[in-house]
Amino acid sequence: MKRFSQVFILFFIATTPALAWWGGGHDILTQASIKAVPDELPKFFRTSSAKEMIAHIAYDPDVSKNRDMPNARAAEYGEHYFDLELIKDNPVPSDRNAFIKLCAELELEPMKVGFLPYAVAEWTERLAIAFAEYRKWPDKPIIQYKCYVYAGFLAHYAQDMCQPLHLTVHFDGIVQQDGTKLHNGIHEKVDSSIEMIKLNPIELAKDQQVKPVEELIPAIVQQIKNGHSLVDRVYNLVNEYQKLNQPSQDLMDFTNERSREAVRWTASLYLTAWKMSENIRLPGWLER
Numbered sequence: 001m002k003r004f005s006q007v008f009i010l011f012f013i014a015t016t017p018a019l020a021w022w023g024g025g026h027d028i029l030t031q032a033s034i035k036a037v038p039d040e041l042p043k044f045f046r047t048s049s050a051k052e053m054i055a056h057i058a059y060d061p062d063v064s065k066n067r068d069m070p071n072a073r074a075a076e077y078g079e080h081y082f083d084l085e086l087i088k089d090n091p092v093p094s095d096r097n098a099f100i101k102l103c104a105e106l107e108l109e110p111m112k113v114g115f116l117p118y119a120v121a122e123w124t125e126r127l128a129i130a131f132a133e134y135r136k137w138p139d140k141p142i143i144q145y146k147c148y149v150y151a152g153f154l155a156h157y158a159q160d161m162c163q164p165l166h167l168t169v170h171f172d173g174i175v176q177q178d179g180t181k182l183h184n185g186i187h188e189k190v191d192s193s194i195e196m197i198k199l200n201p202i203e204l205a206k207d208q209q210v211k212p213v214e215e216l217i218p219a220i221v222q223q224i225k226n227g228h229s230l231v232d233r234v235y236n237l238v239n240e241y242q243k244l245n246q247p248s249q250d251l252m253d254f255t256n257e258r259s260r261e262a263v264r265w266t267a268s269l270y271l272t273a274w275k276m277s278e279n280i281r282l283p284g285w286l287e288r
Helices: 023-036 048-057 070-080 096-105 116-136 141-160 186-197 201-205 216-228 231-236 249-277
Strands: none
Touching: 023 048, 023 141, 023 186, 023 201, 023 249, 048 141, 070 116, 070 141, 096 116, 116 141, 116 216, 116 249, 141 249, 186 231, 186 249, 201 249
């Protein structure tokens, strides 16, 4: 696994190392995202029980990396990161197959670069299809539950995209020319920061400007570029991450800014999926 860590979340002891925001961090961000979505989304998606279930599912992409389940682990492994530097000046391809083709041309292993942009795009579209089913069969609880599951997976990947170290070859230390690393172990510190600082979902949801994206892949690419531009800022705070029990104001501000962006981004993708569902034509053979 690319992003090994030494500290294990309680939920994952003896199964898989912590990766991405700690599970509780995803829980906090997902709760805030549901609170932040506009009333335009259907009521079933905005209830307290929906928030609880979607936040519960947001843990699952990391839980799927269980060492006892090698195929699920292998499939899940690359969905959480995208090392932008490795594709050099090439534009981020528009879909997973085009990306794999580019990697072949660059003699790169796709897994080494990561599939995060496609995880976000694909789960947004899956949620849109589930919303389209809800529009046609609004009284079917099982369709609503399916929306919760898809929204939970989408939340996880969308929030990973807002952690800058998921977007760089310097994901757990600055790689030197001789292969050594400076600041090894910082990834775990960043991942734990939302929980350690104890950010509040209610505060994170306040005054969010949630709008649908106009074009999904370009918006995802822009989010990746924005996050990648903050890698140096993370490393400028490296000493502050050693004092998470007494965080500096700079560290609190940065963690809050990244968390609020993760909430806005997740909620915007939910709204995007809902908007997309208006124009989806379900197959004629489908009967729920």
